[in-house]
Amino acid sequence: MLLPHVATLIAGLTLSAFAQATPTHYPLTIENCGSTLTFAHAPTRTVTIGQAGTEMLYAMGLGDKMVGTSLWFNNVLDTYKVQNDKVARLADNEPSFEAVIGKRPELVAVELEWMVGPQGAVGTREQFHELKIPTYLLPSDCEAKDNLVGADGTRLEPFRIDSIYKSVSQLAEIFDVRDRGEQLNAELKASLAKSIATARNKDLKDASALVWFSSAQMDIEPFVAGHKGVPDFMLSTLGVRNVVQSDEEWPTVGWETIAKANPTFLVIARMDRRRFPADDYEKKLAFLRSDPVTRNMEAVKHNRIIILDAMAMQASLRMFDGVEQLASAIDGYDLSK
Template sequence: MHANSTFFSSKKTLLAIVGTTVLLTSGFSNAAKTEYPLTIKNCGRDITFNQAPTRVATVGQNSTEILYSLGLADRVVGTSLWFGPVLDAYKAANEKVAVIAQNIPSFEGIVAKKPDLVASQFEWQIGPAGTVASYEQFSELKVPVYTAPADCAKDNEDGGDGVRKGMFDIAMVYQEVADLAKIFDVQDKGEALIASLKARESAAKNKITGMDKNVSAVFWFSSADLQLDPYVAGKFGPAAWIAQTLGVKNVIDSAEEWPTVGWETIAKANPSVIVLGEMSRRRFPADDWKIKKEYLQSDPVTKLIPAVKENHLPAIDVQTMNAGIRTIDGVEKLADALVEYGLAHPQAAH
């Protein structure tokens, strides 16, 4: 979920990636150089670059952090749509970059930075029904917009968080890294980052063994009001992929990315785990995972859900539940929780 989602907490994610990327870079010294002009297919559009961009404006924290991970902080002239603190490894670099807006920027605010590329995480901001602008508005200024492939894999025509027709695939995130690396002619760094992400993905999948049968989960992002239906992860989004990767059933059957579903419906599904979205945003009381937990344990309907009765209520950073380079961290955190709750066994050390 991304609408008005500012400052979610994040401390440690991807520190391993940063180190691994450095170690692996030397292994990819033969990557092909980019030949300009370069045309890339992105979200059903052709975007062309006559040279590597030198002034990039970003809309979305994942887009920003991918560029930082590729060593391109000096090309970023303005950032926006921050969900939480930047990764520790990039704090110093990020302090030197202007912030267009902590949340959703204006079209004018982006244009004022005179970008030669806009890297965007969500079509909700820039796209067919973009709240900031359409692709055409930037095209008229001859400014290409690169949108995260994982987001335009959804139907975003109606705005909001979109609807998926099929399961999110982490390969879409790897494609985003590869595309941006090619645009900037830093393929070595792109291949190293992808290799480190894949290594973490493989390790995360192998963290557990002997999963109990019929383990199910629901991912609670927040609620506009505690008396209203909660925003939960749909059946095809990154959170559902996290569950599927570990052999856990997501009990929500909606194809919407973040639908609202009643607690009575959720209770009937008897989830064995309820993941509480952790964030530092305080737009709604339910943004606080502790308030989520208190509600679940006191409400007459929810307190009877198996996950609540057994206190299987892990708090996991909501940034892992959006498509991006942090998603694999969600697999790791949920795997650890399943082991802690006795719902799965850790893989034996060799």
Template sequence: MTTRIFLTTAVALGLGQAALAAPTDYPLVIDNCGHQVTIPARPDNVVSIGQSTTEILYALGQADRMAGTALWFTPVLPAFAEDDARVDRISDDTPSFESVVNRRPGFVPTMFAWMIGDQGAVGTRRQFADLGIPAYVMPTDCQGKDNSVGADGTRLAPFDIATLWDGIDQIARVMDAQDAGQALIADLQAREVAVVERARAMDLPDASAAVWFSSADLALDPYMAGGMGVPAWMMDRLGLRNVVTSDEEWPAVGWETIARADPSVLVIARMDRRRFPADDVEAKLRFLKTDPVTRRMTAVRRDRIVILDAEALHPGIRMIDGLEALAAGMDGLSE
């Protein structure tokens, strides 16, 4: 998958043709997932919990104001490798509350509500507020979603990419980097339009897909993309029908059920995380090609397996990379 460098010179120069955004007026108050978050001044020592929020901050040019990152699924985008090397990696997985607050952060954004919420794996909003630390959850993981149902929450409405643009815009305002935020959003939106036009031109009236993230054990039902999350949005934009219709974000679905639906394309996630055996993409491929049920699926027999970085299946700047890679994997479906 080709890595795109965000905020290219061309995009940056394009800012000169438009009025520059007004600077942030602090204190800034943001309505975030039903909570008011007050940012008293431009934050220093930002600690980002989640790869997507971290890479958004890097794309906005904020690495110098960051004191730590955590919760990584794949290597950082090459465009941000130098920035990432200067910022401490607190944990590849879920950090402790103490390890975050010890950095004395002025802002703690996260990609997942289950990291900072009523039952926060890192801590609750109240715990952070008691220490005067503004905590922020990306709108992509709370708007139109009930995070109290299912392991990863349940969608009440289909994922709306406008929540990603809102999140980028809000983080840009928090960091007083509005111009960079506008340029980043414009670049991503232009790429989305281009890849959707390419996919629609393929004219595939009944192409279908399924997305396998991981499995607690290869002998158990796999965690598949539900009918209203980010991967479902990607499939819908490209004209693919998701064979999994559950409203849960990543429901466990039996292979027999998936095989009966026989998707035209099978998407599997690649990640560095090794929480489960099936986190290993090679383990996924071996299973698909040897299991008596999965090896008979059309997508497996015809090698219509698309490998996407796990982070491209989460709401963030890599979503468009994933959209482009999935569209490329659709080539030849009409044959």
């Protein structure tokens, strides 16, 4: 279960805590990824394009302000099921522009700029803004990143964890629930500190890892984590080196190159999406253990393979659970083999 203390955040807040919340003063104007957004009131009809933003709103108890979701890698957590069951699923992947505006949203919250951006698969921000529909892009995908270079964008600077805290704070301000945002961020920071403390139990100065997200076909170069993205942050925070040096978010790298690097750990994504064959983590495992190149890697021979939900590899609340799982798994391995 993802961060149970976070998942029960809203249930644990008292009515008096809500009464003490500092109210948002409207009209509210914020700067977001190159756009100025103004809200006359808290949105009552929101569409999310991306699971990360969806679950941030659920974690703050804002499911009743949502009228549509889309772009899911993993199934919704049981904790959020009651909220999620009342929100229309517009698409498992990208929705159409017409499907989004058909919900008459007062806000569209977007996880990835390649969905809503200069070359957006759904549309451009200008298209939405011309209809007086503000689009809030999670800062983690626009700050210090060029989304026009590489299939999933290229990091100009390493991912910063503060971008997630910023998303929570700004969404909380937009919806006039600042206290909920502050407490959620406090819980996230405490979780990260706990994971870092766990990793300190290991001597990881020579440890390395590869993070395999998916592959368009099983027998071609896989999509792996670049050295400035979210998974790299997760690894480096725990003291583990990413063997991939590309600045791209999810570059493709050949298995021969990966085998030569011989990472200490392999981290593979588990997802419920089925866009590519390697979305199925069991097929990833079967490939690693049967391919003549990969089966001889030390991580495969010693079963140092860590399975994480795909959303734990994104700039999302689940990332904190992913760091905790990584730290726990690494702590349990005997690295003397």
